[in-house]
Amino acid sequence: MAKKDKSEKKKKSAKLKDAEREARLEISGDLGTAITQASRSLRTVQTRLLTRSGLYSGQEGVVLLLAAEEGLTPGLLAQRLGVKAPTMTRTIGRMEAQGFVERRGSDADGRQTKVYLTETGRATVDRISSANKALERQATQGLSGKEIKVLMKLLAVVEDNLHAQMPAELPEPIDESEDLAAE
Structure with a gap:
Protein backbone atom coordinates (compact mmCIF):
# COMPACT_ATOMS: atom_id res chain seq x y z
CA MET A 1 0.00 0.00 0.00
CA SER A 41 18.06 31.56 -14.15
CA LEU A 42 21.18 29.54 -14.91
CA ARG A 43 23.39 32.60 -14.45
CA THR A 44 21.68 33.53 -11.16
CA VAL A 45 22.33 30.10 -9.67
CA GLN A 46 25.89 30.08 -11.04
CA THR A 47 26.57 33.48 -9.49
CA ARG A 48 25.37 32.24 -6.09
CA LEU A 49 27.57 29.15 -6.34
CA LEU A 50 30.65 31.13 -7.42
CA THR A 51 30.24 33.83 -4.78
CA ARG A 52 31.47 31.27 -2.24
CA SER A 53 34.81 31.34 -4.07
CA GLY A 54 34.94 35.12 -4.05
CA LEU A 55 34.31 35.34 -7.78
CA TYR A 56 31.77 37.51 -9.51
CA SER A 57 29.69 36.64 -12.54
CA GLY A 58 31.85 36.33 -15.65
CA GLN A 59 35.14 35.99 -13.80
CA GLU A 60 35.08 32.20 -13.91
CA GLY A 61 35.60 32.30 -17.67
CA VAL A 62 38.78 34.33 -17.23
CA VAL A 63 40.09 31.88 -14.63
CA LEU A 64 39.30 28.83 -16.78
CA LEU A 65 40.90 30.33 -19.90
CA LEU A 66 44.05 31.28 -17.99
CA ALA A 67 44.17 27.85 -16.34
CA ALA A 68 44.21 26.31 -19.82
CA GLU A 69 46.65 28.84 -21.29
CA GLU A 70 48.65 31.23 -19.13
CA GLY A 71 49.75 34.62 -20.31
CA LEU A 72 46.91 35.80 -22.52
CA THR A 73 46.50 39.44 -23.48
CA PRO A 74 43.39 41.30 -22.31
CA GLY A 75 42.33 41.62 -25.97
CA LEU A 76 42.58 37.88 -26.57
CA LEU A 77 40.67 37.15 -23.34
CA ALA A 78 37.94 39.57 -24.43
CA GLN A 79 37.75 37.96 -27.87
CA ARG A 80 37.53 34.41 -26.54
CA LEU A 81 34.89 35.33 -23.97
CA GLY A 82 32.86 37.41 -26.43
CA VAL A 83 33.06 40.69 -24.54
CA LYS A 84 34.40 44.11 -25.43
CA ALA A 85 37.99 45.06 -24.54
CA PRO A 86 37.00 47.80 -22.03
CA THR A 87 34.79 45.31 -20.20
CA MET A 88 37.69 42.85 -20.00
CA THR A 89 40.06 45.57 -18.79
CA ARG A 90 37.67 46.39 -15.92
CA THR A 91 37.21 42.69 -15.12
CA ILE A 92 40.97 42.12 -15.03
CA GLY A 93 41.43 45.17 -12.80
CA ARG A 94 38.83 43.91 -10.37
CA MET A 95 40.28 40.38 -10.37
CA GLU A 96 43.76 41.78 -9.84
CA ALA A 97 42.52 43.75 -6.81
CA GLN A 98 40.93 40.52 -5.51
CA GLY A 99 44.23 38.67 -5.94
CA PHE A 100 43.09 36.20 -8.62
CA VAL A 101 45.25 37.46 -11.50
CA GLU A 102 48.29 39.58 -12.17
CA ARG A 103 49.41 41.56 -15.20
CA ARG A 104 52.96 41.39 -16.50
CA GLY A 105 54.72 42.86 -19.47
CA SER A 106 55.44 40.47 -22.33
CA ASP A 107 59.01 39.19 -22.66
CA ALA A 108 58.71 39.31 -26.45
CA ASP A 109 57.11 42.76 -26.67
CA GLY A 110 57.45 45.17 -23.75
CA ARG A 111 54.43 47.17 -25.00
CA GLN A 112 52.16 44.19 -24.55
CA THR A 113 50.57 43.19 -21.24
CA LYS A 114 49.69 39.60 -20.46
CA VAL A 115 47.47 38.23 -17.70
CA TYR A 116 48.41 35.31 -15.43
CA LEU A 117 46.67 33.47 -12.62
CA THR A 118 48.03 33.91 -9.11
CA GLU A 119 48.11 31.03 -6.64
CA THR A 120 44.77 32.27 -5.33
CA GLY A 121 43.39 32.21 -8.87
CA ARG A 122 44.66 28.67 -9.48
CA ALA A 123 43.04 27.55 -6.22
CA THR A 124 39.62 28.55 -7.58
CA VAL A 125 39.76 26.26 -10.64
CA ASP A 126 38.52 23.20 -8.72
CA ARG A 127 35.82 25.25 -7.00
CA ILE A 128 34.62 26.58 -10.35
CA SER A 129 34.52 23.05 -11.73
CA SER A 130 32.53 21.82 -8.70
CA ALA A 131 30.12 24.76 -8.96
CA ASN A 132 29.62 24.13 -12.68
CA LYS A 133 28.92 20.43 -12.08
CA ALA A 134 26.39 21.25 -9.36
CA LEU A 135 24.77 23.80 -11.65
CA GLU A 136 24.57 21.31 -14.50
CA ARG A 137 23.01 18.66 -12.24
CA GLN A 138 20.39 21.12 -11.02
CA ALA A 139 19.64 22.49 -14.51
CA THR A 140 19.25 19.05 -16.12
CA GLN A 141 17.37 17.36 -13.29
CA GLY A 142 14.68 15.18 -14.79
CA LEU A 143 16.35 14.95 -18.21
CA SER A 144 17.86 11.75 -19.55
CA GLY A 145 21.41 11.62 -20.88
CA LYS A 146 20.01 11.42 -24.39
CA GLU A 147 17.80 14.47 -23.83
CA ILE A 148 20.79 16.44 -22.53
CA LYS A 149 22.80 15.55 -25.65
CA VAL A 150 19.91 16.59 -27.90
CA LEU A 151 19.53 19.86 -25.96
CA MET A 152 23.24 20.60 -26.35
CA LYS A 153 23.10 19.93 -30.10
CA LEU A 154 19.99 22.07 -30.54
CA LEU A 155 21.47 24.98 -28.59
CA ALA A 156 24.66 24.75 -30.69
CA VAL A 157 22.57 24.97 -33.87
CA VAL A 158 20.65 27.97 -32.50
CA GLU A 159 23.92 29.71 -31.59
CA ASP A 160 25.49 28.94 -34.99
CA ASN A 161 22.39 30.29 -36.72
CA LEU A 162 22.53 33.49 -34.69
CA HIS A 163 26.24 34.01 -35.38
CA ALA A 164 25.93 33.20 -39.07
CA GLN A 165 24.51 36.50 -40.24
CA MET A 166 22.71 39.38 -38.67
CA PRO A 167 19.71 40.53 -40.73
CA ALA A 168 20.21 43.97 -42.32
CA GLU A 169 16.72 44.96 -41.23
CA LEU A 170 13.84 43.51 -39.33
CA PRO A 171 11.70 41.12 -41.37
CA GLU A 172 8.05 41.83 -42.03
CA PRO A 173 5.76 40.49 -39.28
CA ILE A 174 4.39 37.05 -40.00
CA ASP A 175 0.63 36.76 -40.20
CA GLU A 176 0.16 33.64 -38.05
CA SER A 177 -3.52 33.39 -38.99
CA GLU A 178 -2.44 32.32 -42.53
CA ASP A 179 -0.27 29.56 -41.05
CA LEU A 180 -3.11 28.32 -38.88
CA ALA A 181 -5.52 28.29 -41.82
CA ALA A 182 -3.12 26.01 -43.74
CA GLU A 183 -3.23 23.41 -40.97
Missing part, protein backbone atom coordinates in the same frame (compact mmCIF):
# COMPACT_ATOMS: atom_id res chain seq x y z
CA ALA A 2 2.83 2.42 0.88
CA LYS A 3 4.51 1.78 -2.51
CA LYS A 4 1.29 2.61 -4.31
CA ASP A 5 0.92 5.88 -2.36
CA LYS A 6 4.50 6.91 -3.18
CA SER A 7 3.98 6.07 -6.85
CA GLU A 8 0.80 8.12 -6.97
CA LYS A 9 2.51 11.06 -5.24
CA LYS A 10 5.37 10.92 -7.79
CA LYS A 11 2.90 10.93 -10.68
CA LYS A 12 0.97 13.83 -9.15
CA SER A 13 4.21 15.76 -8.60
CA ALA A 14 5.33 15.10 -12.19
CA LYS A 15 1.95 16.31 -13.52
CA LEU A 16 2.25 19.50 -11.45
CA LYS A 17 5.77 20.13 -12.78
CA ASP A 18 4.57 19.56 -16.35
CA ALA A 19 1.69 21.98 -15.80
CA GLU A 20 4.09 24.58 -14.35
CA ARG A 21 6.40 24.20 -17.38
CA GLU A 22 3.49 24.59 -19.80
CA ALA A 23 2.30 27.70 -17.93
CA ARG A 24 5.81 29.22 -18.18
CA LEU A 25 5.88 28.46 -21.91
CA GLU A 26 2.50 30.10 -22.41
CA ILE A 27 3.66 33.18 -20.53
CA SER A 28 6.95 33.42 -22.40
CA GLY A 29 5.23 33.02 -25.75
CA ASP A 30 8.35 32.55 -27.82
CA LEU A 31 11.67 30.77 -28.09
CA GLY A 32 13.77 33.88 -27.50
CA THR A 33 12.03 34.68 -24.24
CA ALA A 34 12.26 31.07 -23.05
CA ILE A 35 15.98 30.83 -23.82
CA THR A 36 16.68 34.22 -22.24
CA GLN A 37 14.78 33.32 -19.07
CA ALA A 38 16.51 29.93 -18.77
CA SER A 39 19.86 31.65 -19.29
CA ARG A 40 19.12 34.24 -16.61
Whole structure:
Protein backbone atom coordinates (compact mmCIF):
# COMPACT_ATOMS: atom_id res chain seq x y z
CA MET A 1 0.00 0.00 0.00
CA ALA A 2 2.83 2.42 0.88
CA LYS A 3 4.51 1.78 -2.51
CA LYS A 4 1.29 2.61 -4.31
CA ASP A 5 0.92 5.88 -2.36
CA LYS A 6 4.50 6.91 -3.18
CA SER A 7 3.98 6.07 -6.85
CA GLU A 8 0.80 8.12 -6.97
CA LYS A 9 2.51 11.06 -5.24
CA LYS A 10 5.37 10.92 -7.79
CA LYS A 11 2.90 10.93 -10.68
CA LYS A 12 0.97 13.83 -9.15
CA SER A 13 4.21 15.76 -8.60
CA ALA A 14 5.33 15.10 -12.19
CA LYS A 15 1.95 16.31 -13.52
CA LEU A 16 2.25 19.50 -11.45
CA LYS A 17 5.77 20.13 -12.78
CA ASP A 18 4.57 19.56 -16.35
CA ALA A 19 1.69 21.98 -15.80
CA GLU A 20 4.09 24.58 -14.35
CA ARG A 21 6.40 24.20 -17.38
CA GLU A 22 3.49 24.59 -19.80
CA ALA A 23 2.30 27.70 -17.93
CA ARG A 24 5.81 29.22 -18.18
CA LEU A 25 5.88 28.46 -21.91
CA GLU A 26 2.50 30.10 -22.41
CA ILE A 27 3.66 33.18 -20.53
CA SER A 28 6.95 33.42 -22.40
CA GLY A 29 5.23 33.02 -25.75
CA ASP A 30 8.35 32.55 -27.82
CA LEU A 31 11.67 30.77 -28.09
CA GLY A 32 13.77 33.88 -27.50
CA THR A 33 12.03 34.68 -24.24
CA ALA A 34 12.26 31.07 -23.05
CA ILE A 35 15.98 30.83 -23.82
CA THR A 36 16.68 34.22 -22.24
CA GLN A 37 14.78 33.32 -19.07
CA ALA A 38 16.51 29.93 -18.77
CA SER A 39 19.86 31.65 -19.29
CA ARG A 40 19.12 34.24 -16.61
CA SER A 41 18.06 31.56 -14.15
CA LEU A 42 21.18 29.54 -14.91
CA ARG A 43 23.39 32.60 -14.45
CA THR A 44 21.68 33.53 -11.16
CA VAL A 45 22.33 30.10 -9.67
CA GLN A 46 25.89 30.08 -11.04
CA THR A 47 26.57 33.48 -9.49
CA ARG A 48 25.37 32.24 -6.09
CA LEU A 49 27.57 29.15 -6.34
CA LEU A 50 30.65 31.13 -7.42
CA THR A 51 30.24 33.83 -4.78
CA ARG A 52 31.47 31.27 -2.24
CA SER A 53 34.81 31.34 -4.07
CA GLY A 54 34.94 35.12 -4.05
CA LEU A 55 34.31 35.34 -7.78
CA TYR A 56 31.77 37.51 -9.51
CA SER A 57 29.69 36.64 -12.54
CA GLY A 58 31.85 36.33 -15.65
CA GLN A 59 35.14 35.99 -13.80
CA GLU A 60 35.08 32.20 -13.91
CA GLY A 61 35.60 32.30 -17.67
CA VAL A 62 38.78 34.33 -17.23
CA VAL A 63 40.09 31.88 -14.63
CA LEU A 64 39.30 28.83 -16.78
CA LEU A 65 40.90 30.33 -19.90
CA LEU A 66 44.05 31.28 -17.99
CA ALA A 67 44.17 27.85 -16.34
CA ALA A 68 44.21 26.31 -19.82
CA GLU A 69 46.65 28.84 -21.29
CA GLU A 70 48.65 31.23 -19.13
CA GLY A 71 49.75 34.62 -20.31
CA LEU A 72 46.91 35.80 -22.52
CA THR A 73 46.50 39.44 -23.48
CA PRO A 74 43.39 41.30 -22.31
CA GLY A 75 42.33 41.62 -25.97
CA LEU A 76 42.58 37.88 -26.57
CA LEU A 77 40.67 37.15 -23.34
CA ALA A 78 37.94 39.57 -24.43
CA GLN A 79 37.75 37.96 -27.87
CA ARG A 80 37.53 34.41 -26.54
CA LEU A 81 34.89 35.33 -23.97
CA GLY A 82 32.86 37.41 -26.43
CA VAL A 83 33.06 40.69 -24.54
CA LYS A 84 34.40 44.11 -25.43
CA ALA A 85 37.99 45.06 -24.54
CA PRO A 86 37.00 47.80 -22.03
CA THR A 87 34.79 45.31 -20.20
CA MET A 88 37.69 42.85 -20.00
CA THR A 89 40.06 45.57 -18.79
CA ARG A 90 37.67 46.39 -15.92
CA THR A 91 37.21 42.69 -15.12
CA ILE A 92 40.97 42.12 -15.03
CA GLY A 93 41.43 45.17 -12.80
CA ARG A 94 38.83 43.91 -10.37
CA MET A 95 40.28 40.38 -10.37
CA GLU A 96 43.76 41.78 -9.84
CA ALA A 97 42.52 43.75 -6.81
CA GLN A 98 40.93 40.52 -5.51
CA GLY A 99 44.23 38.67 -5.94
CA PHE A 100 43.09 36.20 -8.62
CA VAL A 101 45.25 37.46 -11.50
CA GLU A 102 48.29 39.58 -12.17
CA ARG A 103 49.41 41.56 -15.20
CA ARG A 104 52.96 41.39 -16.50
CA GLY A 105 54.72 42.86 -19.47
CA SER A 106 55.44 40.47 -22.33
CA ASP A 107 59.01 39.19 -22.66
CA ALA A 108 58.71 39.31 -26.45
CA ASP A 109 57.11 42.76 -26.67
CA GLY A 110 57.45 45.17 -23.75
CA ARG A 111 54.43 47.17 -25.00
CA GLN A 112 52.16 44.19 -24.55
CA THR A 113 50.57 43.19 -21.24
CA LYS A 114 49.69 39.60 -20.46
CA VAL A 115 47.47 38.23 -17.70
CA TYR A 116 48.41 35.31 -15.43
CA LEU A 117 46.67 33.47 -12.62
CA THR A 118 48.03 33.91 -9.11
CA GLU A 119 48.11 31.03 -6.64
CA THR A 120 44.77 32.27 -5.33
CA GLY A 121 43.39 32.21 -8.87
CA ARG A 122 44.66 28.67 -9.48
CA ALA A 123 43.04 27.55 -6.22
CA THR A 124 39.62 28.55 -7.58
CA VAL A 125 39.76 26.26 -10.64
CA ASP A 126 38.52 23.20 -8.72
CA ARG A 127 35.82 25.25 -7.00
CA ILE A 128 34.62 26.58 -10.35
CA SER A 129 34.52 23.05 -11.73
CA SER A 130 32.53 21.82 -8.70
CA ALA A 131 30.12 24.76 -8.96
CA ASN A 132 29.62 24.13 -12.68
CA LYS A 133 28.92 20.43 -12.08
CA ALA A 134 26.39 21.25 -9.36
CA LEU A 135 24.77 23.80 -11.65
CA GLU A 136 24.57 21.31 -14.50
CA ARG A 137 23.01 18.66 -12.24
CA GLN A 138 20.39 21.12 -11.02
CA ALA A 139 19.64 22.49 -14.51
CA THR A 140 19.25 19.05 -16.12
CA GLN A 141 17.37 17.36 -13.29
CA GLY A 142 14.68 15.18 -14.79
CA LEU A 143 16.35 14.95 -18.21
CA SER A 144 17.86 11.75 -19.55
CA GLY A 145 21.41 11.62 -20.88
CA LYS A 146 20.01 11.42 -24.39
CA GLU A 147 17.80 14.47 -23.83
CA ILE A 148 20.79 16.44 -22.53
CA LYS A 149 22.80 15.55 -25.65
CA VAL A 150 19.91 16.59 -27.90
CA LEU A 151 19.53 19.86 -25.96
CA MET A 152 23.24 20.60 -26.35
CA LYS A 153 23.10 19.93 -30.10
CA LEU A 154 19.99 22.07 -30.54
CA LEU A 155 21.47 24.98 -28.59
CA ALA A 156 24.66 24.75 -30.69
CA VAL A 157 22.57 24.97 -33.87
CA VAL A 158 20.65 27.97 -32.50
CA GLU A 159 23.92 29.71 -31.59
CA ASP A 160 25.49 28.94 -34.99
CA ASN A 161 22.39 30.29 -36.72
CA LEU A 162 22.53 33.49 -34.69
CA HIS A 163 26.24 34.01 -35.38
CA ALA A 164 25.93 33.20 -39.07
CA GLN A 165 24.51 36.50 -40.24
CA MET A 166 22.71 39.38 -38.67
CA PRO A 167 19.71 40.53 -40.73
CA ALA A 168 20.21 43.97 -42.32
CA GLU A 169 16.72 44.96 -41.23
CA LEU A 170 13.84 43.51 -39.33
CA PRO A 171 11.70 41.12 -41.37
CA GLU A 172 8.05 41.83 -42.03
CA PRO A 173 5.76 40.49 -39.28
CA ILE A 174 4.39 37.05 -40.00
CA ASP A 175 0.63 36.76 -40.20
CA GLU A 176 0.16 33.64 -38.05
CA SER A 177 -3.52 33.39 -38.99
CA GLU A 178 -2.44 32.32 -42.53
CA ASP A 179 -0.27 29.56 -41.05
CA LEU A 180 -3.11 28.32 -38.88
CA ALA A 181 -5.52 28.29 -41.82
CA ALA A 182 -3.12 26.01 -43.74
CA GLU A 183 -3.23 23.41 -40.97
